[in-house]
Amino acid sequence: xxxxxxxIGAGVAGCTLSRLLxxxxxxxxxxxxxxxxxxxxxxxxDAHGILVHRYGPHLFHTDNPxxxxxxxxxTGWHPYEHKVLAxxxxxxxxxxxxxxxxxxxxxxDKASVLEKKLKEAFGDGANTDIWxxxxxxxxxxxxxxxxxxxxxxxxxxxxxxxxxxxxLNPDVLSRVPVAISRDGRYFTDPFQSMPDMGYTRLxxxxxxxxxxxxxxxxxxxxxxxxxxxxxxxxxxxFQGDVYFTAPLDELFDFCYGELPYRSLLFxxxxxxxxxxxxxxxxxxxxxxxFTRITEFKHxxxxxxxxxxxxxxxxxxxxxxxxxxxxxxxxxEENAALYQxxxxxxxxxxxLHPVGRLAxxxxxxxxxxxxAAFHAAGKSIKP
Ligand code: UDP
Numbered sequence: 001x002x003x004x005x006x007x008i009g010a011g012v013a014g015c016t017l018s019r020l021l022x023x024x025x026x027x028x029x030x031x032x033x034x035x036x037x038x039x040x041x042x043x044x045x046d047a048h049g050i051l052v053h054r055y056g057p058h059l060f061h062t063d064n065p066x067x068x069x070x071x072x073x074x075t076g077w078h079p080y081e082h083k084v085l086a087x088x089x090x091x092x093x094x095x096x097x098x099x100x101x102x103x104x105x106x107x108x109d110k111a112s113v114l115e116k117k118l119k120e121a122f123g124d125g126a127n128t129d130i131w132x133x134x135x136x137x138x139x140x141x142x143x144x145x146x147x148x149x150x151x152x153x154x155x156x157x158x159x160x161x162x163x164x165x166x167x168l169n170p171d172v173l174s175r176v177p178v179a180i181s182r183d184g185r186y187f188t189d190p191f192q193s194m195p196d197m198g199y200t201r202l203x204x205x206x207x208x209x210x211x212x213x214x215x216x217x218x219x220x221x222x223x224x225x226x227x228x229x230x231x232x233x234x235x236x237x238f239q240g241d242v243y244f245t246a247p248l249d250e251l252f253d254f255c256y257g258e259l260p261y262r263s264l265l266f267x268x269x270x271x272x273x274x275x276x277x278x279x280x281x282x283x284x285x286x287x288x289x290f291t292r293i294t295e296f297k298h299x300x301x302x303x304x305x306x307x308x309x310x311x312x313x314x315x316x317x318x319x320x321x322x323x324x325x326x327x328x329x330x331x332e333e334n335a336a337l338y339q340x341x342x343x344x345x346x347x348x349x350x351l352h353p354v355g356r357l358a359x360x361x362x363x364x365x366x367x368x369x370x371a372a373f374h375a376a377g378k379s380i381k382p
Pocket of ligand 1 (some may be wrong): 084095152153154156159160172173174175176283285
């Protein structure tokens with residue numbers, strides 16, 4: 001097979017891109033370092049027969065019907081709206097913090113005063129963020145903001161990122177709103193579902209195509225040479241496109257220094273119980289070393305004896321030491337360092353960084369797929 005394009009990384013962005021290009025008639029060579037595809041969305045059945053997400057919970061949600069149609073070629077859906085609780089003051093309260101959380105943590109008199117004020121300030125049914133509560137001119141709302149910040153955001157964020165919330169771009173905390181409603185859903189997108197046979201199966205089907213060849217357990221270094229002005233594939237000048245979905249600093253031997261990423265460690269525990277906890281994810285923003293526990297049965301809808309949960313521990317990340325990068329760390333100075341690598345990449349006219357790691361953007365799965373559509377030159381605007 002002649003190769004028209006090389007896609008490095010068989011994760012969410014890499015698989016989507018490969019399929020889109022193959023459908024256009026390009027022959028694709030995919031290179032994947034791991035023994036499996038699907039990247040961080042990889043799921044598999046554990047020793048107890050429970051479908052688990054090996055790299056932590058992945059909940060698919062989007063406002064883009066065109067993306068849903070594309071994916072529906074490869075999977076059926078199990079409707080699931082993600083719910084998260086947080087352990088605060090010995091109780092489980094909904095996150096995003098909402099009017100039900102307020103009722104659980106305040107006396108009924110105080111809660112109704114606050115509810116009224118919140119509705120007046122932000123609108124009944126609105127979503128706002130923790131920053132707007134903290135900046136409120138109303139003493140009661142500001143004090144509520146300080147309470148929510150302390151109990152839900154501050155310690156969780158310190159554990160997750162090992163830095164003060166103020167050291168991160170404010171939109172990191174704004175990802176989790178404060179809801180002036182009783183909507184207990186974690187996401188508000190109109191489409192929220194899980195692939196009915198899991199993510200691995202979805203991506204396997206996506207890249208099962210006569211024009212796609214996947215090489216696993218191989219690094220791009222075994223195939224490509226970027227040390228000159230042009231790209232070489234197995235020693236031959238390569239003029240097709242090369243799409244890179246791994247960390248960009250690694251591609252250039254960390255020449256400007258390591259781009260900071262954050263990693264996670266998961267501890268999987270099986271319990272001979274029907275269910276372990278009352279929601280798919282329970283966040284532990286305060287005392288514990290882990291940030292959250294996810295019980296997969298809740299989101300996969302699997303009906304099976306026993307249950308498996310994952311305790312999630314944030315961890316530092318050094319690519320040189322072989323840690324797995326999960327999150328870019330959204331801060332101005334990191335974005336500036338990333339730009340140096342992006343500029344370096346742009347010197348090759350046929351090299352394209354795509355996806356969460358290579359673009360250094362805190363994409364969710366749908367956004368990573370949309371980035372792949374964009375890279376493939378296909379419009380997918382809702
Ligand atoms: N966050 C928090 N407390 C929570 C949930 C989230 O402080 O109970 C903050 C934390 O900084 C986290 C960010 O909000 O990294 C984004 O949360 P999200 O659930 O989107 O993170 P992800 O699922 O991507 O790890």
